Amino acid sequence: MSSTGLSRQSLAFLALLPVLLTLRRLYQHHSGARRTRKVAKIDERVLVLGASSGIGRSIANLYAARGARVCVVGRRQDKITEVVEECRTRGTTSSRILGVTADFADVEDMVKLRGQLETEWQGVDTVVVAAGVSALQPLMAVAGVESHSGGASFTPPQASAESIQKAVDISAAATRGNYVGPLVSAITFIPLLTTTSAAPSILLISSLAALIPAPTRTLYASTKAASLVLYQALSIEHPRIAFTFFTPSTVEGDFRASAVDSGPVREKNPNTHGLKREEVARRCVRAVDVGEKTVFMPNLMRFGHFLYWVWPAFVEWRARKKYNFSA
Numbered sequence: 001m002s003s004t005g006l007s008r009q010s011l012a013f014l015a016l017l018p019v020l021l022t023l024r025r026l027y028q029h030h031s032g033a034r035r036t037r038k039v040a041k042i043d044e045r046v047l048v049l050g051a052s053s054g055i056g057r058s059i060a061n062l063y064a065a066r067g068a069r070v071c072v073v074g075r076r077q078d079k080i081t082e083v084v085e086e087c088r089t090r091g092t093t094s095s096r097i098l099g100v101t102a103d104f105a106d107v108e109d110m111v112k113l114r115g116q117l118e119t120e121w122q123g124v125d126t127v128v129v130a131a132g133v134s135a136l137q138p139l140m141a142v143a144g145v146e147s148h149s150g151g152a153s154f155t156p157p158q159a160s161a162e163s164i165q166k167a168v169d170i171s172a173a174a175t176r177g178n179y180v181g182p183l184v185s186a187i188t189f190i191p192l193l194t195t196t197s198a199a200p201s202i203l204l205i206s207s208l209a210a211l212i213p214a215p216t217r218t219l220y221a222s223t224k225a226a227s228l229v230l231y232q233a234l235s236i237e238h239p240r241i242a243f244t245f246f247t248p249s250t251v252e253g254d255f256r257a258s259a260v261d262s263g264p265v266r267e268k269n270p271n272t273h274g275l276k277r278e279e280v281a282r283r284c285v286r287a288v289d290v291g292e293k294t295v296f297m298p299n300l301m302r303f304g305h306f307l308y309w310v311w312p313a314f315v316e317w318r319a320r321k322k323y324n325f326s327a
């Protein structure tokens with residue numbers, strides 16, 4: 001042990017850290033160059049599920065701007081028409097942008113979309129799963145039960161059968177948007193992606209909430225965690241595909257407006273405090289280019305995950321503060 005209490009091995013590791021980080025960066029640079037050699041940016045066929053707004057829309061724009069073929073998908077037809085126009089003005093020939101109104105949790109919609117990609121592009125290289133829905137209330141509030149006195153009493157004192165059922169129905173909507181959609185998309189597109197691309201990639205936009213628990217995010221975080229682990233396991237089952245898991249903290253935009261439980265937003269305004277959508281989108285595209293596996297944004301948050309296991313009380317206190325929550 002040294003006088004600082006660190007063992008020789010720890011000191012050696014710390015000394016080596018800059019070298020390891022440089023090697024990692026060089027490797028990523030090399031991987032990026034390798035993917036571009038296999039699939040030129042201008043030839044890349046990119047499917048963006050959940051492109052009618054927010055992060056998915058910005059990602060679609062970035063790919064369009066660099067000349068890729070882009071298929072934008074969402075349920076709101078008017079928004080999809082807008083995004084197609086936006087992508088076309090980014091400099092790509094209009095025939096290279098497809099707009100499809102579809103629900104990514106609907107099997108028929110996804111099979112139809114796959115057929116369209118086979119006909120129009122003879123396959124796909126990159127699938128971006130950006131679609132998702134928010135949920136904002138504490139679980140007991142979803143069931144119409146409020147807790148008081150530091151969680152010691154409840155009004156009403158018990159959840160009724162109807163209110164439990166209501167919570168189950170809302171949870172089904174969160175599950176559909178955050179788990180069933182990614183599941184249907186994976187089953188539908190993995191074989192097409194694997195057999196038609198020289199460098200197949202899947203980007204899942206997950207959330208930091210899927211890794212670090214937060215109050216008022218019970219339904220959102222647990223359903224996002226389910227799809228994250230689903231894709232992490234799929235990544236082992238399908239080693240030919242480069243999977244990227246993106247776990248951002250709060251991002252600017254209207255995500256909370258789509259909440260399946262329509263609760264109040266308790267944290268600071270995402271539009272003044274959140275990550276900038278464009279920056280998130282740029283980081284996503286770079287991560288896919290170089291084949292990064294898990295991306296935290298901000299990067300420092302990768303230690304938050306670790307901190308939860310070693311000092312949960314601190315992380316829980318921070319989470320309560322962030323979400324302005326008291327039991």
Ligand SMILES: NC(=O)c1ccc[n+]([C@@H]2O[C@H](COP(=O)([O-])OP(=O)(O)OC[C@H]3O[C@@H](n4cnc5c(N)ncnc54)[C@H](OP(=O)(O)O)[C@@H]3O)[C@@H](O)[C@H]2O)c1
Pocket residue numbers: 049050051052053054055056073074075076077079102103104105129130131132133177181205206207208224247248249250251252253254255256258270274
């Ligand atoms: N905003 C944040 O603070 C934040 C933080 C961390 C992670 N994320 C994740 O980032 C992703 C994008 O969120 P965002 O902030 O960009 O929110 P957003 O603007 O609400 O975008 C969500 C997109 O998903 C689409 N979508 C939702 N359900 C769909 C369905 N069943 N089928 C097809 N498309 C569907 C929506 O389009 P339609 O309504 O037209 O279908 C929309 O284009 C989400 O997965 C979210 O969990 C967001």
